Amino acid sequence: MLLTAAGTITAIEVVSGVAGHPARLVPYTRVADWMRHTSWTHWGVLAISAGLVLVGLWFLLAGLIPGRPRVVPLRGDDRDLAMAVTRGGFRNALAAAAEDVQDASRAQVTLRRHRVKVYVHCPAHAVDAVSEQVRRSVAGRLEEIRPLARYKVVVKPLTRKG
Template identity: 45%
Template sequence: MTTHAGQRRPARTSPAQAPTVDRTARRAARRAFRPRRRLPALLVSSLLIAAGVIVAAEVISTLVGSPLRLVDYGRAVSWLTGTSWNDPATRAAAAVISLLGLACLLAGLRPGHTSLIPLRSDDPHLVMGVTERGLRRAVAAAAADVEMITSVRRVKVRRHRVIVEAETALRDPGGLTRQVGAAVTRRLEELGPRPRRAVSVRVRSTEG
């Protein structure tokens, strides 16, 4: 993750290179739908300001000759001189600081959850994404359009798989499973959610 670019330049790809175009668009999509990490940034920057203000106020007021005494300096010094490095309190404090650092580091480095599923795009300048709910509904509609399917009970969208559970009044749902699978696969092909998802279908017969 070396790109911190807020500015996205148009990628230089010729339309003939379809796979490259798609990859460029996909990468742009992933970045566009990623969180900006505003909440952790707000929190950490506020803490930095608070710490900076307290230290600056304390030190400058003392240098000027009228100490504010926001912090009990004497007590802090006596605690620091009376506590050794291997004191449990020191260890606990060091561990807490390390954990806070780790949390900040993860907040900064992890790619972050994207709430949208990017759709295939033939245009490297266009990035389109759909919500998981939207994709689920589109899949359910495709499955429900298959004849003799009475209802679509459930659609699950995973990262590499779409699972459809449907019901039919027919006694033998064998052929329907294939039909629903084909319909859903066709719909997914049209929409092109990335990454590509395989389709699993379970059709249950409501006839005892």
């Protein structure tokens, strides 16, 4: 946002200066006078230049390092068509598949690199059966959605009395 504001102010200054009526949003006459009378080897010029180089390298590094993906790519039959679903939508679809299992409720899904972890509430007497059914249900939904990456399904049952 700061970069956008600086760019906008610079554009206003340049366009108004070219038009013959400088806007003078920023009082830069003292800075311009200082720059006219200062050599490139002055410590102040070198410090400002070094700071700008560091900021530029920071932005370059931020642009090159991949961030967290916002979507889950899907496998399709058409090679020319790219499809994806948001991570939230993907988690919701898998949680709905887990909640479709009898005796399972309030499913919550977390995604890791190649693992889907499903936290599901179930009665204490049916933990093993519900866990296996939830695992199969979520794996089936994964086959329907067809994400590009393979996911291992891990079920963490949370018991309740009943």
